[in-house]
Amino acid sequence: MKLEILGCSGGIGHGLKTTTFLVDDSLLVDAGTGVELLKMDQMLAIKDVVITHAHLDHIIGLPLMLATIYDQHKTPINIYALPDVVEALKTHIFNWTIWPDYTCLPENKPIINLHSVNVGDQLSLQGKTIEVMPAEHPSPTVGYLVSDGAASFAFSGDTGINDALWPILNTRKPDLLIIDVSFTDEVDELARLSGHLTPSHLASQLELLSHPARVMITHLKPGFEDTIMQQCRQILPSWQIDRLHHGDIINL
Numbered sequence: 001m002k003l004e005i006l007g008c009s010g011g012i013g014h015g016l017k018t019t020t021f022l023v024d025d026s027l028l029v030d031a032g033t034g035v036e037l038l039k040m041d042q043m044l045a046i047k048d049v050v051i052t053h054a055h056l057d058h059i060i061g062l063p064l065m066l067a068t069i070y071d072q073h074k075t076p077i078n079i080y081a082l083p084d085v086v087e088a089l090k091t092h093i094f095n096w097t098i099w100p101d102y103t104c105l106p107e108n109k110p111i112i113n114l115h116s117v118n119v120g121d122q123l124s125l126q127g128k129t130i131e132v133m134p135a136e137h138p139s140p141t142v143g144y145l146v147s148d149g150a151a152s153f154a155f156s157g158d159t160g161i162n163d164a165l166w167p168i169l170n171t172r173k174p175d176l177l178i179i180d181v182s183f184t185d186e187v188d189e190l191a192r193l194s195g196h197l198t199p200s201h202l203a204s205q206l207e208l209l210s211h212p213a214r215v216m217i218t219h220l221k222p223g224f225e226d227t228i229m230q231q232c233r234q235i236l237p238s239w240q241i242d243r244l245h246h247g248d249i250i251n252l
């Protein structure tokens with residue numbers, strides 16, 4: 001399985017894009033500003049998009065991509081998200097004010113099909129199993145565990161402390177865990193309020209993980225990447241912890 005990191009930042013700026021992961025060229029996990037790195041033929045190759053939540057940094061690439069490929073796409077793209085997120089996309093994005101309603105365009109064969117999913121669901125897409133996992137965030141959010149039978153990775157979604165996640169990971173034993181550590185330990189209160197982890201939170205959460213997965217950090221706040229990683233390594237010396245970088249291609 002090929003996992004391409006198009007966006008993994010908690011913000012934007014030169015060389016920074018927000019959450020967008022491309023799996024085996026045709027499955028998109030979140031559609032942040034990283035979508036803009038795709039060429040036309042790459043956008044046309046996307047069959048399915050799984051969305052963790054409706055926050056703008058995870059969806060903004062989707063309406064823009066649909067407008068870009070509208071004339072050339074052949075097969076509708078399937079979008080999967082929580083019912084609240086599907087509703088938010090319909091109400092706040094595809095509402096003719098912010099953007100055209102692509103759920104009914106073109107008239108006879110809309111460019112997207114929106115599908116509601118719930119925590120615990122297991123989707124079968126493109127020969128992969130995609131399990132919907134719980135997350136803790138102020139807006140309804142999930143994570144996803146993607147497996148092709150030979151290898152697997154789990155993505156926490158945007159999340160704060162989330163004790164429900166770890167029993168699932170202990171059972172499924174993903175090879176790689178991508179997890180949100182947005183903030184440094186100095187802003188513990190801000191992290192808790194906004195539903196993100198700090199290095200100390202991550203350390204307490206990893207005590208619940210019995211399976212020695214490779215851990216990669218995502219959603220780091222611009223300007224604090226090095227401090228976040230220093231704090232993670234200091235507090236978790238026995239774990240193999242790295243951060244995602246833009247342009248990473250991870251072969252699992």
Ligand SMILES: [Zn+2]
Binds near residue numbers: 053158
């Ligand atoms: Zn969020």
Ligand SMILES: [Zn+2]
Binds near residue numbers: 058219
């Ligand atoms: Zn986010």
